[in-house]
Amino acid sequence: MPETAATVEFRGLRREFGPTVALDGLDLSARPGELLALLGPSGCGKTTALRMLAGFEHPDSGEVLVDGEDVTRVPAHRRDAGMVFQSYSLFPHLDTLDNVAFGLRMRKVRTAERRARAAELLDLVGLADKGGRFPHQLSGGQQQRVALARALALRPRVLLLDEPLSALDAKVRLSLREEIRRLQQELGITTLFVTHDQEEALSMADRVAVMHAGRLEQCAPPSELYGRPATPFVAEFVGTMSRIPGRLAQGTVDVLGQRLPVDGPVPSATEVDVLVRPEAVRVRAEADGKSRVVATSFLGAAVRVTVRLADGIEVKADLAAHEAAELTAGAVVSVSLPERPVLVAERTR
Amino acid sequence: MARLNLWRWGVLGLAGLYFLVPLAASVVFTVDVPGQGLTFDAYTQIFATDGFVSSLLLSLELALATIAVVLLLMVPAMVALRLGAPRLRPVVEVVCSLPLVVPPIAFVAGIGTVLKWGPDHLSRTPLFETFVAIQNPDFPFVLALAYVVMALPFVHRALDAGLRAVDVRTLVEAARSCGAGWPQALVQAVLSNLRGALLNASFLTLALVLGEFTVAQLLGFRPFAVWIVNVSGSQAQLSVAVSVLSLLVTWVLLLVLAGFGGRTRPTSRG
Amino acid sequence: MTATAVRVDTAPAARTKRRRRSLGWVAVLPLLAFVAVAFGLPAIAMLDGAFTAKDPATGATSYTLDNLTTSLKGAYLTALLGSVKLSAVSAALGTLVGLPLAQAVVSSRFRALREAVLTASGVLANFGGVPLAFAFVATLGNAGVLTRHFGLTDKGWDLYSFWGLVIVYLYFLIPLMVLTITPALDGLRVQWREAAQNNGATALQYWRFVALPVLLPTLLGGFVLLFGSAFAAYATAAAMVGSSIPLVTLQIADAISGNVLVGQENVALALSLDMVLVAGLVMAVYLPLQRRSARWLA
Numbered sequence: 001m002p003e004t005a006a007t008v009e010f011r012g013l014r015r016e017f018g019p020t021v022a023l024d025g026l027d028l029s030a031r032p033g034e035l036l037a038l039l040g041p042s043g044c045g046k047t048t049a050l051r052m053l054a055g056f057e058h059p060d061s062g063e064v065l066v067d068g069e070d071v072t073r074v075p076a077h078r079r080d081a082g083m084v085f086q087s088y089s090l091f092p093h094l095d096t097l098d099n100v101a102f103g104l105r106m107r108k109v110r111t112a113e114r115r116a117r118a119a120e121l122l123d124l125v126g127l128a129d130k131g132g133r134f135p136h137q138l139s140g141g142q143q144q145r146v147a148l149a150r151a152l153a154l155r156p157r158v159l160l161l162d163e164p165l166s167a168l169d170a171k172v173r174l175s176l177r178e179e180i181r182r183l184q185q186e187l188g189i190t191t192l193f194v195t196h197d198q199e200e201a202l203s204m205a206d207r208v209a210v211m212h213a214g215r216l217e218q219c220a221p222p223s224e225l226y227g228r229p230a231t232p233f234v235a236e237f238v239g240t241m242s243r244i245p246g247r248l249a250q251g252t253v254d255v256l257g258q259r260l261p262v263d264g265p266v267p268s269a270t271e272v273d274v275l276v277r278p279e280a281v282r283v284r285a286e287a288d289g290k291s292r293v294v295a296t297s298f299l300g301a302a303v304r305v306t307v308r309l310a311d312g313i314e315v316k317a318d319l320a321a322h323e324a325a326e327l328t329a330g331a332v333v334s335v336s337l338p339e340r341p342v343l344v345a346e347r348t349r
Numbered sequence: 350m351a352r353l354n355l356w357r358w359g360v361l362g363l364a365g366l367y368f369l370v371p372l373a374a375s376v377v378f379t380v381d382v383p384g385q386g387l388t389f390d391a392y393t394q395i396f397a398t399d400g401f402v403s404s405l406l407l408s409l410e411l412a413l414a415t416i417a418v419v420l421l422l423m424v425p426a427m428v429a430l431r432l433g434a435p436r437l438r439p440v441v442e443v444v445c446s447l448p449l450v451v452p453p454i455a456f457v458a459g460i461g462t463v464l465k466w467g468p469d470h471l472s473r474t475p476l477f478e479t480f481v482a483i484q485n486p487d488f489p490f491v492l493a494l495a496y497v498v499m500a501l502p503f504v505h506r507a508l509d510a511g512l513r514a515v516d517v518r519t520l521v522e523a524a525r526s527c528g529a530g531w532p533q534a535l536v537q538a539v540l541s542n543l544r545g546a547l548l549n550a551s552f553l554t555l556a557l558v559l560g561e562f563t564v565a566q567l568l569g570f571r572p573f574a575v576w577i578v579n580v581s582g583s584q585a586q587l588s589v590a591v592s593v594l595s596l597l598v599t600w601v602l603l604l605v606l607a608g609f610g611g612r613t614r615p616t617s618r619g
Numbered sequence: 620m621t622a623t624a625v626r627v628d629t630a631p632a633a634r635t636k637r638r639r640r641s642l643g644w645v646a647v648l649p650l651l652a653f654v655a656v657a658f659g660l661p662a663i664a665m666l667d668g669a670f671t672a673k674d675p676a677t678g679a680t681s682y683t684l685d686n687l688t689t690s691l692k693g694a695y696l697t698a699l700l701g702s703v704k705l706s707a708v709s710a711a712l713g714t715l716v717g718l719p720l721a722q723a724v725v726s727s728r729f730r731a732l733r734e735a736v737l738t739a740s741g742v743l744a745n746f747g748g749v750p751l752a753f754a755f756v757a758t759l760g761n762a763g764v765l766t767r768h769f770g771l772t773d774k775g776w777d778l779y780s781f782w783g784l785v786i787v788y789l790y791f792l793i794p795l796m797v798l799t800i801t802p803a804l805d806g807l808r809v810q811w812r813e814a815a816q817n818n819g820a821t822a823l824q825y826w827r828f829v830a831l832p833v834l835l836p837t838l839l840g841g842f843v844l845l846f847g848s849a850f851a852a853y854a855t856a857a858a859m860v861g862s863s864i865p866l867v868t869l870q871i872a873d874a875i876s877g878n879v880l881v882g883q884e885n886v887a888l889a890l891s892l893d894m895v896l897v898a899g900l901v902m903a904v905y906l907p908l909q910r911r912s913a914r915w916l917a
Contacts, residue, residue: 083814451898460661
């Protein structure tokens with residue numbers, strides 16, 4: 001395995017496909033040995049960026065650096081980056097062992113040696129006994145494990161995962177998610193992981209890069225991304241967010257009858273929305289409250305309460321089950337926020 | 350990238366040359382007759398030539414009969430297989446593939462032998478009349494029978510593809526639940542959805558019958574393809590002209606059909 | 620879907636099911652009966668005739684293997700081998716040329732080109748026959764346009780030779796190959812090419828180690844299909860009168876029409892049986908290959 005893990009850097013990547021801009025000046029770097037998730041809605045350019053690192057796409061401008069070395073012009077078959085595809089990427093005419101050993105065969109490694117190495121890798125992904133099986137005899141999860149072993153066979157400096165779990169069913173997805181993470185940490189290999197599933201990104205990655213319309217919105221550890229989203233897009237894409245109308249005044253915002261400091265950039269408009277997570281919203285039953293509970297749904301440890309404010313805006317709040325006991329639909333309540341800086345965004349309505 | 354394109358256009362160009370030159374040369378052959386210069390006689394004479402109209406009509410009649418019989422046999426069977434007799438499906442598939450294993454020349458050898466049983470063994474039975482009737486040179490129904498057999502693989506494939514694209518069972522059940530009787534449900538719900546496949550099957554059969562030579566010639570009948578060969582000895586230009594025309598007409602018809610089927614194809618591939 | 624319906628509502632559903640099954644039989648029966656008569660009778664007649672000998676003096680018939688042995692001797696054997704050789708060579712060439720052509724069509728961005736080529740292939744592959752023969756006679760025959768224009772006869776060209784027939788046969792075999800291989804080429808996944816590249820394979824290595832092995836069953840199946848098609852072809856060869864190449868189809872036709880010797884009908888039937896056996900062999904090789912490639916490329 002790589003003695004020292006590699007760094008990866010995208011510099012000002014730009015790519016247009018006809019009228020659509022897939023990448024609009026992407027700057028992003030991955031630290032040695034970290035698992036960096038590229039998260040975003042479909043069409044945000046995350047897969048394009050990954051494919052540029054693999055050498056399958058070429059930027060109109062900008063460059064891709066691995067360990068500080070410009071690889072933009074290096075052809076795909078000399079990139080030294082192992083890739084796991086979404087699905088169906090195993091060679092159907094080769095058994096599992098030969099699939100894993102394929103890269104070594106291309107490098108003209110002797111048969112005995114490459115078989116031994118492939119068997120070792122299959123063992124690593126927990127399929128030591130499946131070496132003689134063909135892809136169509138394996139389940140989707142097993143196929144992706146083999147694909148992972150194949151991607152690692154040439155001891156690449158970077159591991160690329162292109163939505164490797166999206167074609168699997170929920171249960172397999174969870175276990176494979178943990179396994180990929182375990183393997184990645186064991187090997188200490190720099191890994192880029194493309195996904196549109198925020199839960200997947202937040203639970204696996206060291207850092208998550210949220211992309212939108214070909215640009216990087218924010219790149220931060222999961223907790224920071226959730227707790228201190230840098231932009232309204234990130235705030236609303238990651239986790240649940242409610243928008244409550246407020247009014248800006250000298251660096252503070254008037255909202256729900258409270259005056260709270262503003263966190264992060266302050267928009268130029270005065271009519272703004274305050275962005276709040278459900279767990280930060282307080283709801284109390286109060287006879288002369290101006291809000292009304294519209295719906296409740298039981299989430300296990302918490303209850304998600306949807307409250308309609310006096311001006312018709314709906315806000316979601318997560319309350320502990322015992323707190324929510326009396327809040328049935330129709331209950332009259334008051335809503336408040338904790339005395340903490342809040343994130344504001346320009347009103348879009 | 351550029352190298353790849355060059356390679357592709359090279360291949361396509363060479364193939365185009367190989368496939369278009371004989372057609373072009375055939376046209377030249379028919380209009381540029383040695384000693385006569387440029388002449389369109391070969392084309393203007395076609396209708397006046399003895400046997401053209403009658404042989405073409407015979408072929409068209411045979412084609413119609415073949416299409417009618419093959420569809421009457423195949424459509425109910427194929428629909429029924431989808432509706433409620435899945436165990437018969439492999440049987441029908443094998444039966445419809447059998448003609449592929451027997452080349453036309455071998456098939457006609459067998460037919461000829463059967464037809465000889467008529468005079469040899471059956472001359473005193475009413476079956477003999479049937480044997481004579483199906484060999485009536487004005488309308489040799491035996492050819493239609495043979496063509497039905499030869500068309501089975503094509504028709505099976507076309508109908509199977511068409512039926513795969515529609516969920517026959519649900520369609521019929523939906524029509525039945527809307528108050529349609531069985532016949533009505535079948536005709537309206539299924540056949541109207543099969544129009545493309547039926548057209549396709551009919552056309553393939555038409556092309557097969559129009560071009561068929563082996564069986565007709567060896568049984569001694571004279572439909573279109575046999576006529577072309579017979580006339581080629583005395584009028585080479587004319588026979589080539591008719592050949593080119595028939596190829597082009599088939600081609601255009603198939604292209605039109607591809608345009609029709611273009612919309613349904615992606616779903617059937619599905 | 621049916622299973623649940625049956626469970627929910629057993630009695631009437633079972634009745635419907637039974638009625639459906641009988642309906643299935645009623646609808647399939649005419650087809651089976653027709654094939655039994657129109658195809659079964661000639662087939663039986665062929666089988667019977669191939670093993671029957673008629674004493675010319677007494678008119679008595681007896682079962683014998685003589686016809687079959689005759690069909691594998693002398694001129695008949697030469698014709699059979701001639702057919703096999705012509706079919707094998709043209710099928711091999713058709714496969715070699717058809718693959719790059721299909722790949723060029725599949726990888727093209729122009730949908731219209733693809734549609735046109737596939738439709739044209741459909742026409743040429745199935746309905747060549749007589750028109751095809753005449754097109755080549757007019758082009759490369761003794762009085763053909765190209766022959767005259769380039770003086771090919773002086774250069775030793777002869778359409779009615781082995782290679783002449785190969786060129787004519789390719790005109791319907793290449794399209795047949797294109798039709799056979801196009802779905803398989805469509806089935807080659809982009810991911811395979813990229814995974815191969817990702818594992819250090821050059822474009823050439825991708826074709827050598829991934830694409831060709833994956834296509835191999837289809838290619839072999841296509842070759843076998845082409846062989847069968849060339850082997851069964853009669854109209855093309857017959858329309859090119861003057862061909863000196865011995866072919867089994869021409870021999871059968873001659874024997875049936877009593878052109879060469881009278882009383883050879885039963886040998887014709889034995890030859891037909893030989894052909895059916897070869898064609899059956901072709902199918903027996905083709906179908907398993909087809910199944911394997913369908914599994915890989917589904």
